[in-house]
Amino acid sequence: MRLEIRHRTHYAYAAPVRESFNELHLQPASNGRQQIESFFLKILPSARLRHYHDFYANCVHHFELADPHSALTIESQLRVTTRPATDALPWDARPAALDRLRETWRVSQCHDFIQASRYVDTAPETWRLAVDAVEDETDLWQRALRLMAFVHRHLVYESRSTQVHTHTREVLAQRRGVCQDFAHVMLSLCRCLRIPARYVSGYLATEAASATHAWLEVYIPDAGWQALDPTHNRPADETYVTLAVGRDYADVAPVRGTYKGTTERLMTVEVQVELRD
Template sequence: MLLRVVHETRYRYSPMVVNAHHVVHLKPASRQGQTLLSHSLNVDPAPVQQREAQDVYGNTRTYFSLQSAHENLTVVAESLVSTTPVNPLQSEGMPAMAAWDQVREQFRYRAGVAYDSASEFLFASPYVPRDDAFVEFARPSFVAGRPLPEAAYDLMGRIHTHMQYEAEITEVNTPALEALHLGKGVCQDFAHIMVACCRAMGLPARYVSGYLLTNPPPGQPRLIGSDASHAWASVYCPAAASEGGMAAAAGQWLDFDPTNNRAPGEDYVTLATGRDFLDVSPMRGVIRGGTHHVLDVAVTVEPVEAAAQV
């Protein structure tokens, strides 16, 4: 599927901003099941400096600096992305996945064990604290010996059932524990809770930001979160232990969308991955002036065939 993504951000400031420095995560990743074909980022007023770089998680982020006074700021990111269906759990020749408790043991600290980069996603992060409440919520899904993907799917479904999607009930900086107690929130909260539950059980999990197809194909339901940036969770799943008794070193990240209770497919576009929202927020910055502001964000994701008819 070829998808055109347009993400438009508009700020109106009062009084005007004297100068500003911003960083954005608005360039989709090329990864399994997804290839970025083209991307443009237009900023108005034009910045005096603009450059791309990779962060520590391999995401592309863009810095830009505005040195002239302005009352309005418009940032438009447009991307063309090719996606393919990805469901590794049903792929032919796919090795059996390890039980969740085997994975937990694999990531317990032991002196002399080779470093696994996935272990960085075991620990608390600014919006995903460690708390016994996450253990209590997650425990029914994690029965001893249960394959990790099966346990994660069950957890995803229970979060979907427990949480009520409600816009404006939480903020972008609402911690996962608060959202869990509220039982309400948006996709960011659903994703943070799933990440927190997995980490509480000793399993690496990370936060994924991205988009959904705005208008689904005929006969398919419209998904929650399809008119804005979306978020979901990704869990690290190693292969099952070999006959020699050692777990296979190779593993893969499997994505789970608790907001819509499904595995992301070709109708999803991944932007970036990190420990939580703070690592991959679409846009943030430092400004001088602009005590008050109004923010408008519009996101459109559509097949290029539909876009060509506009």
């Protein structure tokens, strides 16, 4: 699919703010499933953009606005071509038995993704849920699919039922949430069973797209990282564009920063994903 994506975050402050320092996870990288053709990033008021690559190889842009400003716009424009993943496992594949889990723990890039992290814990109660959900399944990929189905069944999707900083614990307690929470809960379940799982921030090409989306990837021996979307109970296909990966939302927040000034502000975010041709 050839996609054109515009992502605009706008802040209107009730009074001028200053000394604003921000970090952005907005630039996706090309890989086997997506080819980035162009990427533009615009800041208003204008600021010098710098970037670096973080520990998980995501591109991070950062900028500062020292002078007082009453509004801030961060806008990115992206052209990307996506393809179905050639290495995606079929729904009914049984590629790796349980006893192969151990070898994934020795893969150093998996280490961070079997630990608890800021929004994801591995409490005994969560472990219980995970164990019950996989029942007697002994294949790792099939286990992951069962966990995804469980999350999809167990949680009710409800806008505004949680906040951007809601922890998995609270989501499980109230059994409702949004994509971010679905992803966090499934990460918790996977990590309880020591299946390496990482958070993915990105875009979903649907007509209703109006914000960023979140899903996750699990690591399966020989097959590598496999993308699963617990919100929709399906593997991620070519309608998904990956922005960044990390342990959880905290590692990949699209826009994060601090400033000096009022807490009275209004944030509006627009995401448009359009098919080209």
